Every structure is written in C-alpha cells, then in structure tokens.
Amino acid sequence: xxxxxxxxxxxxxxxxxxxxxxxxxxxxxxxxxxxxxxxxxxxxxxxxxxxxxxxxxxxxxxxxxxxxxxxxxxxxxxxxxxxxxxxxxxxxxxxxxxxxxxxxxxxxxxxxxxxxxxxxxxxxxxxxxxxxxxxxxxxxxxxxxxxxxxxxxxxxxxxxxxxxxxxxxxxxxxxxxxxxxxxxxxxxxxxxxxxxxxxxxxxxxxxxx
Numbered sequence: 001x002x003x004x005x006x007x008x009x010x011x012x013x014x015x016x017x018x019x020x021x022x023x024x025x026x027x028x029x030x031x032x033x034x035x036x037x038x039x040x041x042x043x044x045x046x047x048x049x050x051x052x053x054x055x056x057x058x059x060x061x062x063x064x065x066x067x068x069x070x071x072x073x074x075x076x077x078x079x080x081x082x083x084x085x086x087x088x089x090x091x092x093x094x095x096x097x098x099x100x101x102x103x104x105x106x107x108x109x110x111x112x113x114x115x116x117x118x119x120x121x122x123x124x125x126x127x128x129x130x131x132x133x134x135x136x137x138x139x140x141x142x143x144x145x146x147x148x149x150x151x152x153x154x155x156x157x158x159x160x161x162x163x164x165x166x167x168x169x170x171x172x173x174x175x176x177x178x179x180x181x182x183x184x185x186x187x188x189x190x191x192x193x194x195x196x197x198x199x200x201x202x203x204x205x206x207x208x209x
Contacts, residue, residue: 041102057153089155
C-alpha cells in the first residue's frame with residue numbers, strides 16, 4: 001500500500017512539471033538576449049511612453065519569421081557585446097507586422113517595405129533613421145553596426161561631427177573604422193550612409209566634406 005501511494009505521488013509530481021497547453025512555456029521569449037525588449041503594438045505604445053519618461057533613444061525593429069536577414073541580425077548582431085552594450089541604454093521594441101492589424105498599421109506608418117527594418121530615434125521628436133548592417137559589398141561588423149546606431153542616437157556623449165563650413169544639413173563623421181554621412185534633402189528627408197573606412201576610398205570619404 002505504501003509503495004502504491006509513493007508511486008502515485010511521483011506520478012503527480014511529474015504531471016505538475018509537464019507544460020500544459022496555454023502555459024508560460026508557450027510564451028517563452030524566443031531568445032535570452034530578448035530580455036528587455038517590448039513586443040507588438042501594445043509594446044510599442046509602452047515604448048513610446050518610456051522614451052518620453054526616460055529621455056533615451058528608441059529602437060523599433062520590424063521583422064518577419066521567414067526573413068533570413070532577420071535571423072542573421074538576431075543570431076549574429078544583436079547578441080554581440082558591442083550591440084548589447086548599446087541596446088542597454090535604449091528603449092526597444094520588436095514588431096512583426098504579420099502578427100495582427102495593429103502591427104501592420106505601425107509598419108505602414110513607418111513606411112516599412114522590407115525586412116529587417118531597424119529604426120533608431122534619438123528622441124520622441126526625431127525622425128526615425130533606418131540602420132542596416134547588410135550591404136551589397138561588405139557587411140558591417142557588429143561593432144560598426146553598434147557605432148552606426150550610436151552615431152544617430154547616442155546613449156552617451158557623441159564624438160564631435162566634422163561639419164563643412166557654410167553648409168547646412170550635411171555632416172560627415174568618423175567613428176572607430178566607420179564613416180557615417182548624413183544629408184538632409186530639401187524635402188526634409190534624412191539620409192544616412194554608413195561605410196567601413198577599410199572599404200571606402202579617400203575620394204569617397206572627402207567628397208561631401
């Protein structure tokens with residue numbers, strides 16, 4: 001009788017440890033590195049509130065589950081030490097437009113036309129700037145990608161930009177092996193180009209200075 005009771009107790013303990021449908025196991029974060037991220041349209045609303053409260057940059061990352069570049073960004077760039085160091089100082093939200101109409105509306109609002117779209121905003125009044133490590137020739141390294149984000153929306157003191165005398169809306173800046181060029185068009189659009197100095201010619205670097 002005691003053996004039967006002990007057996008029943010063991011079975012009961014095992015059953016309590018097994019995940020059930022709808023349990024927290026089904027809502028586990030996809031990756032340990034996603035700690036601190038907000039998710040979806042509701043997460044975006046909270047992220048905007050936090051950005052205003054904390055006065056820090058906001059990162060909005062639009063992705064899709066089927067996107068191979070998103071997987072590369074997720075697996076090789078975001079977990080890296082330089083990018084993690086930057087992301088610790090910002091409010092960040094991940095949005096998959098295929099998860100619902102509210103998410104699709106946000107993608108449309110930000111003009112998302114492809115994935116991944118990694119948008120960085122210095123403050124609540126700033127225009128979002130898309131930053132991508134992927135290039136037709138020579139992708140950025142994780143350090144260069146982090147520096148590109150930091151140059152647009154710094155979480156600490158920004159290195160002084162080299163501005164052309166007598167010009168407005170243009171600057172070129174060198175940061176740790178990276179050349180970041182920003183131009184504001186007559187229509188108010190902000191264009192940011194990021195190039196590794198190793199693959200940039202002297203002529204290309206100095207063209208708009």
